[in-house]
Structures are given as C-alpha cells and as structure tokens.
Amino acid sequence: MKAYIVGGAVRDRLLGLPVRDHDWVVVGTTPKEMLDAGFLPVGKDFPVFLHPKTQEEYALARTERKTAPGYHGFSFHAAPDVTLNDDLARRDLTINAMAEDEHGNVIDPYHGQADLEARVLRHVSPAFAEDPVRILRLARFAARFGFETAPETQALMRQMVEAGEVDALVAERVWQELGKGLMEDNPSRMFRVLRDCGALARLIPELDALAGVPQRADYHPEIDTFEHVMLVLDTAARLNAPLPVRFAALCHDFGKALTPADILPRHHGHDARGEKPVLALCERLRVPTDCRDLARLVTLYHIIIHQAGQLRPATVLKLFKETDALRRPERFGQLLLACVADVRGRLHRENADYPQADWLTAMLTAARAVDAGAIALAQQDKRQIPAAVDAVRVAAIAACKDSLDLTCDAH
Known part of the structure; x- marks a missing residue:
C-alpha cells in the first residue's frame, strides 16, 4: 500500500497558492485492507475512504470506462494492480494529473508542470471527451487562473458540443460549476471559454x-x-x-x-x-x-x-x-x-x-x-x-x- 497526494493540492503548491484540501490516491491495496486499517468508507460509485484521524479523502487508484452518455455514464475499476499512472491518466487536465509522494517528489507523467509554466489548460487524453462536465471545469479553471486553452483541447470541446454531450448534463451539475466559476476573480473568462467552444449557446x-x-x-x-x-x-x-x-x-x-x-x-x-x-x-x-x-x-x-x-x-x-x-x-x-x-x-x-x-x-x-x-x-x-x-x-x-x-x- 502506498499513498500519494494528487490533483489540486499538487497544482496549487506548485503555483504558490494556499493548499486547503488534500486528496489522496492509494495504490496496491483493497477495500478490505483500508477498512482493516481504520478508514471509513464514503464512496458510492467507487472506493473512497476517510482517514480515521485527518478525515481527508483517500481513493483507491482506479480506471474508468464510458458506458452511457452524460455525467453518470461511467463504470469504474479499482484493484491492487491499477497503477498511479493509470489513475492519473483518467484525469481531465495535465495540471490536475500530477501526484506527490511522501518525500515531496512530483510525479508528472503528462507534463503538467510545463503547462503550468506556459499557463495552458490541456486535456490529458481523448478520454476528456467522455465527460461533458470537464468543459465546465476547464472554463472555471480559466476564470481562476487566467490560463489559455490549448488549441487541440478547444477543438475537442467543440466536437463534444457538436456531438450533443453538453445536452446530457443535469441542471444541478451545471449550476454547481457555474456558481463556482462566478465566484472566481475573473468570472468572465469562464463564459468566454464556453462561448468559444459553442457550449454557451447550449447552456x-x-x-x-x-x-x-x-x-x-x-x-x-x-x-x-x-x-x-x-x-x-x-x-x-x-x-x-x-x-x-x-x-x-x-x-x-x-x-x-x-x-x-x-x-x-x-x-x-x-x-x-x-x-x-x-x-x-x-x-x-x-x-x-x-x-x-x-x-x-x-x-x-x-x-x-x-x-x-x-x-x-x-x-x-x-x-x-x-x-x-x-x-x-x-x-x-x-x-x-x-x-x-x-x-x-x-x-x-x-x-x-x-x-x-x-x-x-x-x-x-x-x-x-x-x-x-x-x-x-x-x-x-x-x-x-x-x-x-x-x-x-x-x-x-x-x-x-x-x-x-x-x-x-x-x-
């Protein structure tokens, strides 16, 4: 069993921003071993646990596969043989697909640090297109950080809109992301990104x-x-x-x-x-x-x-x-x-x-x-x-x- 800090905490530390929450990925273990170690289960769709002392979230490394349109159309696979890189590969953007080990070393298989320096939002893999919420999240990150969207990611988002993926979003999820984006320092960037890819006309x-x-x-x-x-x-x-x-x-x-x-x-x-x-x-x-x-x-x-x-x-x-x-x-x-x-x-x-x-x-x-x-x-x-x-x-x-x-x- 080995645990890594992942996602936003790694990104924000590299940007010199305050780190408010830590999300962890655990590799090489099973739900039973997590329970035996005192972790409390909270995940419904896939194994997520709360640390018995810190109450921070620990998720088993997992892969996912698209099974139906929309936000909920995924199946997940979590097992001891799922690697850290496998887990990072399913994430939305390269700047969110980094991990940090117990020594503070950054694991960055998809070049998120380079995109942080270039101030670019870039998708990790074509799997980005499987979840329309990712368009909203990218637009929100644009409002938060002022980053530009990579041309290939912009093209992919347009394809997603044209394929009707955005139409499958549930109202509550759309409002959740819009509400967060509205509270950023430059909220207009969110709506400009959505307009540029055609999603604003749908939403x-x-x-x-x-x-x-x-x-x-x-x-x-x-x-x-x-x-x-x-x-x-x-x-x-x-x-x-x-x-x-x-x-x-x-x-x-x-x-x-x-x-x-x-x-x-x-x-x-x-x-x-x-x-x-x-x-x-x-x-x-x-x-x-x-x-x-x-x-x-x-x-x-x-x-x-x-x-x-x-x-x-x-x-x-x-x-x-x-x-x-x-x-x-x-x-x-x-x-x-x-x-x-x-x-x-x-x-x-x-x-x-x-x-x-x-x-x-x-x-x-x-x-x-x-x-x-x-x-x-x-x-x-x-x-x-x-x-x-x-x-x-x-x-x-x-x-x-x-x-x-x-x-x-x-x-």
Missing part, C-alpha cells in the same frame, strides 16, 4: 444571444452587449460581490437580445423584456431562490435606480415596496451593488461615481424610520392606515431627498 442561450447586439456608444463605449455584460460581471467580482449579485450581473441585460431591430441601438423596455428569459434560465438550471429573485429585481429595476435623482418621492416609495426593500434592506443593498457594477462595467468608466446608491440608501433609511405602528393607532378608520403610513413615508423620503446633492449623470 445559456439567453446570454449567448447578446453577442453582436449593439448599444448606444454614448452610454456604452464597448458597444457590444455581451462585452458589456462580461465587464459588469468582472466589476462585480472586483467589488467582492456575493453570488446573487454576480448572477444578477450576468443576467441583467437579457432583454436586449429581444429588442426590436427598428429601434437598435436603443433598448427602450429591455428591463421588462428581460424578466421572462431570466426566469426561464433559472427554472431550467434550478438556480437557488436568492439568486433567481435578485436577478429578476436587477433586471426589472436597474434602469429606474440609475435615474434615482429624477424620481419623485412617491415613485421612490413605490420602488421600495415593489422590491420589498422596507422589509429586506440587505437584499436592496445587493440590488444597488449590482447597479454599481452595471455603471462601472463599461470601457473607461471603471471608477465612475454612483451616488444613486447612497441616495437611495439614505431615503430607504428615512422611510424605514417611520413609526407605522403609531400612525396606525392614530387612525380611527383602519382602512386608511396604509394610505396614512405611505403619506408619512413619502414625506420622510421628500425631506431626505431635499437634503441631498442630487447632481449626477443618471446613467
């Missing part, structure tokens, strides 16, 4: 459709809507935004793909047009509720929020009520953060001021400070309570608005 056609859609150059020097969305997404990452904000940034302009050709490059009404495709994507990929709900709100309300300085107090209160800001100010804060990313996600406007966020935050604070209970007690006709509370809140918003300097380019 998120609503986003892919934005490529080539023009915008007004005075508002959007980058012109192309897809490019704008990528800039907004990376801006959200620079703002250290949480996942719901980043997902909303990805979706907020879906309606521009549906703009009638006769009004381009203007996009009047794209906010309302965008709601249906956002909800369709969320249903298809089973997106978590918090991400879905914020994406919908950002899609519907980012234009009116950009115009905050021009809104009447009653309209501001209507905005607060429709977005449930009075009850959920934290989520409204995320909505404002997505709007900041939208304005700064444009060429040469990366550091643009966005006082609208401060204005609306102040007005929301004023509206929430109104004692609705006291107003309700003072009303003889209980049917008048909502109108009475609204009137006081509008007055509070107006007073707050009068105290602010509302000079700003609204968009």
Whole structure:
C-alpha cells in the first residue's frame, strides 16, 4: 500500500497558492485492507475512504470506462494492480494529473508542470471527451487562473458540443460549476471559454444571444452587449460581490437580445423584456431562490435606480415596496451593488461615481424610520392606515431627498 497526494493540492503548491484540501490516491491495496486499517468508507460509485484521524479523502487508484452518455455514464475499476499512472491518466487536465509522494517528489507523467509554466489548460487524453462536465471545469479553471486553452483541447470541446454531450448534463451539475466559476476573480473568462467552444449557446442561450447586439456608444463605449455584460460581471467580482449579485450581473441585460431591430441601438423596455428569459434560465438550471429573485429585481429595476435623482418621492416609495426593500434592506443593498457594477462595467468608466446608491440608501433609511405602528393607532378608520403610513413615508423620503446633492449623470 502506498499513498500519494494528487490533483489540486499538487497544482496549487506548485503555483504558490494556499493548499486547503488534500486528496489522496492509494495504490496496491483493497477495500478490505483500508477498512482493516481504520478508514471509513464514503464512496458510492467507487472506493473512497476517510482517514480515521485527518478525515481527508483517500481513493483507491482506479480506471474508468464510458458506458452511457452524460455525467453518470461511467463504470469504474479499482484493484491492487491499477497503477498511479493509470489513475492519473483518467484525469481531465495535465495540471490536475500530477501526484506527490511522501518525500515531496512530483510525479508528472503528462507534463503538467510545463503547462503550468506556459499557463495552458490541456486535456490529458481523448478520454476528456467522455465527460461533458470537464468543459465546465476547464472554463472555471480559466476564470481562476487566467490560463489559455490549448488549441487541440478547444477543438475537442467543440466536437463534444457538436456531438450533443453538453445536452446530457443535469441542471444541478451545471449550476454547481457555474456558481463556482462566478465566484472566481475573473468570472468572465469562464463564459468566454464556453462561448468559444459553442457550449454557451447550449447552456445559456439567453446570454449567448447578446453577442453582436449593439448599444448606444454614448452610454456604452464597448458597444457590444455581451462585452458589456462580461465587464459588469468582472466589476462585480472586483467589488467582492456575493453570488446573487454576480448572477444578477450576468443576467441583467437579457432583454436586449429581444429588442426590436427598428429601434437598435436603443433598448427602450429591455428591463421588462428581460424578466421572462431570466426566469426561464433559472427554472431550467434550478438556480437557488436568492439568486433567481435578485436577478429578476436587477433586471426589472436597474434602469429606474440609475435615474434615482429624477424620481419623485412617491415613485421612490413605490420602488421600495415593489422590491420589498422596507422589509429586506440587505437584499436592496445587493440590488444597488449590482447597479454599481452595471455603471462601472463599461470601457473607461471603471471608477465612475454612483451616488444613486447612497441616495437611495439614505431615503430607504428615512422611510424605514417611520413609526407605522403609531400612525396606525392614530387612525380611527383602519382602512386608511396604509394610505396614512405611505403619506408619512413619502414625506420622510421628500425631506431626505431635499437634503441631498442630487447632481449626477443618471446613467
């Protein structure tokens, strides 16, 4: 029995990055011997065990064979005669197909170290094509490390897409990888890689459709809507935004793909047009509720929020009520953060001021400070309570608005 650290831990150590988790491969043993040594079984499809003290995962060296389409269509073989190189050969990328022995020596049969130095993502073998999740993983690694895709790997991914392998992916697995990719420092790279190989059109056609859609150059020097969305997404990452904000940034302009050709490059009404495709994507990929709900709100309300300085107090209160800001100010804060990313996600406007966020935050604070209970007690006709509370809140918003300097380019 011999154990090796494998995969991401080896890669990250060579890159000088923090190593958070260790995965181990064990060669020359059987499940019974692992159990006898005190390891706890956790694997369902193939033998994986937890170390009795460290709780790190130890997997028996194994090979795999494609038996059916999709992510689950594999059979596995684990036995004492499976070598370390056999196990590494089944891995996705050369930078993930390295191992380290107990002395710190790197075993690198597929030249992963050279690809780390060259900043290239390259598949280990043609078996890469057997698992469509690997396209998503490669795209995520592109977002994490900023590496380029090897031409032969790019060609292989295109072949996989054309063969329909991506269509066999289950929604939960797609969202799992997309969610991780969205949280990288440069998430736009993930979606560019997916678009380049054709996978984006299969997985998120609503986003892919934005490529080539023009915008007004005075508002959007980058012109192309897809490019704008990528800039907004990376801006959200620079703002250290949480996942719901980043997902909303990805979706907020879906309606521009549906703009009638006769009004381009203007996009009047794209906010309302965008709601249906956002909800369709969320249903298809089973997106978590918090991400879905914020994406919908950002899609519907980012234009009116950009115009905050021009809104009447009653309209501001209507905005607060429709977005449930009075009850959920934290989520409204995320909505404002997505709007900041939208304005700064444009060429040469990366550091643009966005006082609208401060204005609306102040007005929301004023509206929430109104004692609705006291107003309700003072009303003889209980049917008048909502109108009475609204009137006081509008007055509070107006007073707050009068105290602010509302000079700003609204968009």
